[in-house]
Structure formats: C-alpha cells, structure tokens
Amino acid sequence: MAKSTFVYVTYIRTTPEKLWSALTDDVEFMKQYWFGVYCESRWTTGSSWKMVQNDGQVSDAGEIVEAKPPRRLVIRWLHQSKPELKAEGESLCTMELEPSGTAVKLSIIHTIERDPSKFIAAVSGGWPKIISNLKSLLESGSIALQEPYPGESVHSGKE
C-alpha cells in the first residue's frame, strides 16, 4: 500500500527520562517549545490522547498505541480541525529515545497509509521547528524560536 512517511532525528544532550517527560507529562515545559501547544493523555498504552492549541481548540486526537517509558511512544493520531486533513484518516506517530553517548537520539517517524498526503506535508513543516526548540530548551534552557513562522503575525507567540 502507498504510504507517506517522514523521519526526523536529533541528538539531544539530556537523559531519556528528562526527554520522555518533556515529550509527555510536563505540560508547562511542552508549551514553551511547542509554541503554546500541549498534549493531554495519561501516557499509558490504550489511553486517549489529544493535542490542544493555545486558543483551547483540540486540533488532533487519538490514542496511545504503545507507551514504554522512557524508550518508545506510539500515538494513533487523527487530525480534527481541517476537513481536508481529517478526511485522510489516521496517522501513526512513533517516537523512539535511545541513549547515545552523553546524548539521547530522538527519532520521530510519522506515517499515513496514503501518498501523497496533505496531512504529512502539513506536519512536516512544523516538526523540525518544534524539535529544534525542544533541543535548545533542554540543552541551554532557552528556546530558539518564539514563533513558528518568524516575520508573520499568524501566531501570538509565547514570550
């Protein structure tokens, strides 16, 4: 079957436990690197999952398919707000955390069973900025980007 996939990899100088917490239950931390967005879940296999935008709107929802802290997280992910993206159906987002020297290798693999996919195109613009912010926040204590699209006023951005 045709499939769209992207793979993002970064090495972050931190521990798997801290990175796991930054990707899951530390809501205030997540809002700092995710431009005000946070995810809500119990972060256990089978529990529900949702992504909340900074205006309170739920943009994406789904289920935790697999949670093995602090190593592997798989989310069944369905976009909610834009009809043309929602129509593409469920996607699968896998996050893997592997210790690598003094750092942790974070791999994010997002797939959907169709090619081409507008959903994958939409999220692939966002992930590098989010991951890059996460890396600088964990390593240096401050974020690199205040807004997802610098120079445009589409987002209020967090100070």
Added chain:
Amino acid sequence: MAESRDTDVLFKALADSSRRKLLDLLHAHDGRTLNELCEHLDMTRQGVTQHLDLLEAANLVATVRRGREKLHFLNPVPLQEIYERWIAKFEKPRLKALADLKRRMEKTNG
C-alpha cells in the same frame, strides 16, 4: 566544543555537489533504497554508499530498516538548526523593518 564539531561535520557534508544532489533526490521522494538512489547518480555503488554514510554521520539522512532493505530519509532537523543559527539571526532585523513599514502604511491608509 562538541557543538562546533557537529557543525563542522554538517557543513562538510553539505560541501559536495553529489551529496547535495542526494539530498535533493530525497527531498523529491523520501524513503528510497540505495539501488534507487544509484540510478540517479553517475557514480559507483560504493561511491554513493560513502556519500550516504557521510550524510548519515552529519544526521542529514536517517535510515529505517524494512525487512532486508534500508530506506533513506531526508532529516531536515540540522538544516533547521542552520537556519536558526546562520540565517534567521541575520535576516530578522530586515524582516522586522518590513513588517513595521507595512503596519505604518496600513495605519495611515485607514
């Protein structure tokens, strides 16, 4: 110290036209095997492998195993870091000046 070594590896990986072509090929169509990539380059299979190894060491290419095959994906995260470190910083004041100009013009029109 480790940071600047990573940056050296990254810029060295980009400083070669065949490797940049490999990145363009993956950008056009992600998730390709070595054989598929070899078709587009006038180079030995071993040569392509070496270039891919360098790109992987610089974290510009990520690989995923699927059965016996190894699929290559463009990993844009280091490019985003270059953008933030070496581009956004320098273009930001100019973008801000443009945005300010636009705001001022629109205010006087309204």
